[in-house]
Amino acid sequence: MPVIFPKVRLAGLLLLLFLAFLLDISIGSVKIPLKEVFHILFASSSADSTWNFIVEKIRIPKAMTAVLAGCGLSVSGLQMQTLFRNPLADPSVLGITAGAGLGVAMVMLSGGNMATLFAIRELGISGSLLITIAACVSAGLVMILVLILSSRLRDNVLMLVIGIMIGGITISVTSIWQYFSSPEQVKDYLLWTFGSLGGVTGGQLLILSSVIGTGLIMAWLSSKMLDALMLGENYARSMGLNPRRARLVIICSSSLLAGSITAFCGPIGFVGIAVPHITRQLFRSSDHRVLVPGSCLIGALLLLLCDTLSQLPGSSTVLPINVITALAGAPVVIALLLRQKNINAY
Amino acid sequence: MTTPLIQIRGLQTGYQLSDQKVVTTKGPLTLEVQRGQLVCLIGPNGAGKSTLLRTIAGLHPPLKGNVEINGRDIRLLSPIQRAQTVSLVLTDKVRTHHLDVYSLVALGRYPWSSWLGGLSDKDRAAIEWAIDSAGVRPFLDRKINTLSDGEHQKVMLARALAQDTPLLILDEPTAHLDLPSRIRLMRLLHRLARQTGKGVLLSTHELELALQVADEVWLLQDPSAFYCGAPEDLVLTGAFEAAFAHEDIRFDKQTGTFTIEHEHRRPVVLSGEGLAAQWTQRALQREGYFISDEAPCSIRVSGAASWTMTRDGKSYSFSDISSLLQALKKTDPQ
Numbered sequence: 230m231p232v233i234f235p236k237v238r239l240a241g242l243l244l245l246l247f248l249a250f251l252l253d254i255s256i257g258s259v260k261i262p263l264k265e266v267f268h269i270l271f272a273s274s275s276a277d278s279t280w281n282f283i284v285e286k287i288r289i290p291k292a293m294t295a296v297l298a299g300c301g302l303s304v305s306g307l308q309m310q311t312l313f314r315n316p317l318a319d320p321s322v323l324g325i326t327a328g329a330g331l332g333v334a335m336v337m338l339s340g341g342n343m344a345t346l347f348a349i350r351e352l353g354i355s356g357s358l359l360i361t362i363a364a365c366v367s368a369g370l371v372m373i374l375v376l377i378l379s380s381r382l383r384d385n386v387l388m389l390v391i392g393i394m395i396g397g398i399t400i401s402v403t404s405i406w407q408y409f410s411s412p413e414q415v416k417d418y419l420l421w422t423f424g425s426l427g428g429v430t431g432g433q434l435l436i437l438s439s440v441i442g443t444g445l446i447m448a449w450l451s452s453k454m455l456d457a458l459m460l461g462e463n464y465a466r467s468m469g470l471n472p473r474r475a476r477l478v479i480i481c482s483s484s485l486l487a488g489s490i491t492a493f494c495g496p497i498g499f500v501g502i503a504v505p506h507i508t509r510q511l512f513r514s515s516d517h518r519v520l521v522p523g524s525c526l527i528g529a530l531l532l533l534l535c536d537t538l539s540q541l542p543g544s545s546t547v548l549p550i551n552v553i554t555a556l557a558g559a560p561v562v563i564a565l566l567l568r569q570k571n572i573n574a575y
Numbered sequence: 576m577t578t579p580l581i582q583i584r585g586l587q588t589g590y591q592l593s594d595q596k597v598v599t600t601k602g603p604l605t606l607e608v609q610r611g612q613l614v615c616l617i618g619p620n621g622a623g624k625s626t627l628l629r630t631i632a633g634l635h636p637p638l639k640g641n642v643e644i645n646g647r648d649i650r651l652l653s654p655i656q657r658a659q660t661v662s663l664v665l666t667d668k669v670r671t672h673h674l675d676v677y678s679l680v681a682l683g684r685y686p687w688s689s690w691l692g693g694l695s696d697k698d699r700a701a702i703e704w705a706i707d708s709a710g711v712r713p714f715l716d717r718k719i720n721t722l723s724d725g726e727h728q729k730v731m732l733a734r735a736l737a738q739d740t741p742l743l744i745l746d747e748p749t750a751h752l753d754l755p756s757r758i759r760l761m762r763l764l765h766r767l768a769r770q771t772g773k774g775v776l777l778s779t780h781e782l783e784l785a786l787q788v789a790d791e792v793w794l795l796q797d798p799s800a801f802y803c804g805a806p807e808d809l810v811l812t813g814a815f816e817a818a819f820a821h822e823d824i825r826f827d828k829q830t831g832t833f834t835i836e837h838e839h840r841r842p843v844v845l846s847g848e849g850l851a852a853q854w855t856q857r858a859l860q861r862e863g864y865f866i867s868d869e870a871p872c873s874i875r876v877s878g879a880a881s882w883t884m885t886r887d888g889k890s891y892s893f894s895d896i897s898s899l900l901q902a903l904k905k906t907d908p909q
Contacts, residue, residue, distance in 0.1 A: 453692035457685055459671045466634055467665070468738065469658030469686035515674040518691060 235512055235519045242526040246296075249533040253295065254288040256540050258547065286430065294429045294437070295536045296529040298494050299504075301441045301486035303528025304448045304521055306501030307508070308483045311455045311517070312476065313389045319502035320487035322389060323375050323480065324396030325368050327403070329491035330422065332367025334403040336360050337418045338410040360421070361433065361492050368488035371395060375484065379476050385462060388476070423549030424495035426536055433493065440489040445525065447482035452517035454479065459515060497532075497551055499558025504528040506565045531557065578646040580742060580774040581608035581631065585640035588623065588630045589798075596638070599623025601798045603640055608776060608791075610741070613768040615785035615806075616778040618795035619819070624778040625746055627795065631776065632661045632744050644742055658686035662738035664731045664745040674719045676730050680705055683737030702737050708767065709733035725756040732760075736767075743767075745777040749784070757781060761788045782815070786831050794818050834860060842867035847876025855882070858896050862903065872906070874899070 255266045261280045268274060269284045302320055309318035320326060336359055375395065379388050407415050429437055454475040457465040462472055490497065508523040509515070535553040585603040589596060600623050608614055618624050629635040631642050633649035642649045644660050652660065662683070669679070683705065684698045694702075706712050709732045714722065722730065728748055735743055745764070749757040761781070765788040768775045779785055785792060786806045794802040794809060796818040802809060809815050816826040825834050843864040845856060855876050856866060875883045882893040886906055893899040 450690070453685070453688070453690070456682060456692060459674060460669050460679075460682065461667050463634075463665050463667055464663070464669070466654070467632065467658065467661070467663040468682065469655040471654045509673050513673050514678075515671055516678060 235514060235516075235523070238512060239519075239522055239526065242523070242530065246526055246530050246533070249530050249537070250292050250296070253292045253533045253537045254284060256537055257283070257288060258540065259283055287427070290430045290434050291427050291536065292533060293434060294426045294494065295532040297438055297441045298426065298490045298497060299500060299529035299532030300525040301444060301490045301528075302497060302501040302532075303504035303508070303524040304445060305483040305486040307505040307517075307520055307524045308448060308451070308455065308479050309501075310505050311458055312479050312483075313385055314458075314461070315389065316506070317502065318389065319498075320483065321396065321496070321498075321501070323372075323392040323484060323487070324394075324399055325371050325375065325484050325488045326491045326496050327396040327399035328371030329364040329368035329488060330496060331371075331399045331403050332363035332365070332492075333360050333421050333495075334406050334418055335367070336363040337421070338406045338414050358433070364492035365489065368484070368492055371399065372481075372484040372488055376477060376480060379480055380473060383472075385458075385472075385476065388480075420549075421495050422551070424497045424551035424554075426494055426532075426550055429493050437489055437493050440485055444482045444485035444489070445521075447478060447485070449518075449521050451475070451478050451482060452521050455517040456515070495551070497554055499554045500528055500532060503558040503561045503565075504531060507531075507561060510565065510568075578643075579607040580610045580612075580645065581606070581776070582643040582646070583607070583631070583640070584643070586630070586637055586642065587639035588626050588635070589638045590626065590635070591638075598638065598798050599626045600795060600801060602801065604801060606793070606803060608742075608774045610774055611768050611772045612790045613765050613775045613788060614777070614791045614793060615789035616776065616793045616795060617780070617782055617785055617818075618778075619797075620780075622795045622797060624795055628744050628746055628776065628778055632663055633657045634663075655686045658738065658740075660740055661742045661744060662735035662740040664728070664735050664743075664748055666746050666750060668727065669731070670720050672718070672720060676711060676715050676717055676719060676722070676733075677702075677706075679719055679730055680711065680733045680737050683734040683739075686738065701739050705733045705736035705739075708736055709763070724751040725753065725760075728752060728756075728760065732763075740773075742774045742776070745775070747778050747780070749779055749781050757784060761785075764788070782819075783832055786810070840865045842870035844868065844870045844873035845876070846873070849876075849879070851879050852876045855896060855899075858900060862900060872903070 251266075254270070255261065255263050259280075261284065265276065265280055266284060269281055274281070305320040306318070309320060309322055310316060312318075313322070375392060378391055382388055382391070407418065454465075454470055457468050457470045458475065465475070466472055487501070504524050504527050505520070508520055508527050511527070512519050512523050514520065532554070535550060535557055538557070539548045539550055539553045583604055583606040585605060586600070587598060587602045587604075588600040589598040591597075616624050616627065626635060630637050631649070633642070633652065636650065649657060649660070681694065681698075681702050684694060684701065685692070688694055688698055706715065709729050711726070711729050711733045714726055719727070719730065728751075732745075732748070735745075748760060748764075752760065761784050764775050764777065767773060789806050791803060792806045792809055794814055796802075800818070802814040802818075810828055810831060816828070819826060819833065827834055841864055843859055843866065845852065845859065845866045847855070855874065859866070859874075872884065872886045875885070877883065880894055882896070882899045884891045884893070884899060884902060891902055893902065
């Protein structure tokens with residue numbers, strides 16, 4: 230029935246996304262005239278080679294990371310909310326985000342390793358390949374554990390509880406590590422938990438985008454299963470859904486998305502929980518073939534705007550991205566909770 | 576001879592807990608359901624009706640025996656093949672926000688639609704047919720969480736019809752519905768079975784309704800007591816009475832209804848004829864009286880609205896049953 234309607238909105242969002250992308254790359258601590266930004270973007274040449282470098286090597290990769298992270302976290306959040314039929318589920322409920330954090334803590338807090346510390350100092354907190362690798366491996370191990378457990382369980386709600394328990398264990402281990410570490414090391418780790426969209430460049434950006442791409446395609450292909458799961462597991466089974474296979478596909482895709490983003494950018498909160506709610510409200514639909522692309526666009530848009538805000542226009546200070554997403558995301562979630570009379574039905 | 580729609584052989588249902596086996600239907604049941612038949616499964620709460628239905632639908636493994644639908648063992652079908660054979664209406668309530676009725680009915684095409692859930696012309700035709708058959712067109716654009724219980728149940732039925740299966744299983748479809756909705760739903764199911772040749776199997780507590788529409792009744796009293804047959808046969812053999820036997824409830828074979836039995840029943844003489852007399856008798860039974868030839872108190876119903884009570888030689892007149900009962904309570908305290 231309503232076929233044209235979502236398409237118009239998706240197209241509108243795409244246009245907004247493009248504008249936000251331009252805005253994001255034209256604002257920064259170094260003032261570059263808008264005309265020059267356009268020149269660099271479309272003709273890849275500029276009067277000033279420094280400007281050229283800043284836009285091409287720093288701002289564009291950063292904006293692209295924002296788009297990838299926005300898409301991935303939002304879709305992962307949408308999948309978790311539908312799978313667990315819980316309006317408060319987000320990418321962190323499976324414990325995979327915490328898993329990535331443990332990997333980072335292991336590298337940063339293991340201490341004494343001069344090479345590690347040197348790499349962190351030289352390349353910046355999130356630019357360190359070693360940290361990214363540790364986060365990826367650790368997130369991957371937690372993901373495998375979650376997948377093994379999920380294939381043994383019948384019930385999705387139990388899966389939710391187990392995911393949160395795994396997250397709890399992982400966070401505790403990280404805390405113990407922090408407790409016995411020196412203040413400097415803890416500070417480095419804390420900086421990582423603030424999240425950062427910068428520093429993902431070149432080869433890393435390629436890896437991140439291919440993992441996110443795979444996760445998004447899997448999510449898109451799982452939209453029919455997600456639709457069926459809205460009616461609850463019993464109805465979904467009666468309609469021919471294989472609950473274990475569905476859970477495997479959904480958790481696998483969600484883990485790829487959330488795990489890779491946390492590994493590369495640190496734990497970015499609120500996007501995953503807020504965007505699916507905004508998307509449902511905006512499209513007034515429950516069809517996941519609309520909600521998956523819708524969440525992608527809104528998530529990317531939101532994170533680009535947050536990134537723009539974090540540059541504090543007119544000053545050279547850059548706030549951590551997590552501060553902004555929480556500031557922007559939390560009021561939205563509260564407003565939605567107040568608008569919905571019955572929060573049990575997400 | 577054609578194969579029956581459902582063929583159940585040696586079935587025993589139940590479930591396996593970690594340390595014990597719970598048998599809910601001992602059986603072994605051997606049953607058949609033909610195409611176009613409406614079968615009502617009746618039994619007290621907790622007797623294992625849902626487990627039996629889920630076992631027949633292939634969602635739950637049997638302890639023993641097997642279920643064949645259209646000659647094929649339900650446990651050997653793939654999930655999609657099974658969903659193309661049996662559709663279900665469950666007691667679960669769907670409360671998703673932003674899900675409109677049309678989309679929900681369209682989800683019934685799940686086992687037939689493409690990889691991404693794209694609908695073909697055939698799918699759309701089936702959805703339209705289901706919408707009209709279940710009578711949900713008036714609220715097609717409403718969101719599912721704004722529907723009343725009766726409307727919700729109809730939408731879930733439409734979804735099951737859109738699934739276009741030869742067998743339709745409903746678990747207590749009349750629960751939470753008011754009396755007119757219950758009757759309408761049962762009539763609708765009866766008509767569907769007749770017109771489309773689908774088999775309809777439903778569980779219900781509505782014994783009196785089931786007696787009127789069911790082609791066959793399955794009576795599940797407890798794990799070892801299972802009766803099946805035409806509803807009238809079950810009344811005559813006393814199976815109904817036995818199944819719901821309880822010290823304060825009596826099954827009236829004459830009317831096919833249950834009456835509440837009072838502990839201390841007192842006699843009263845009732846004379847008169849017609850509808851007014853019948854309802855007076857019901858009112859007296861409710862108050863704990865039984866009709867007798869000899870009693871200290873006698874009541875006479877004359878015409879449509881005049882009651883005379885005679886007691887200890889005195890007569891009182893009343894114009895409705897309510898005031899008659901009040902006077903009766905005063906003169907004859909329990």
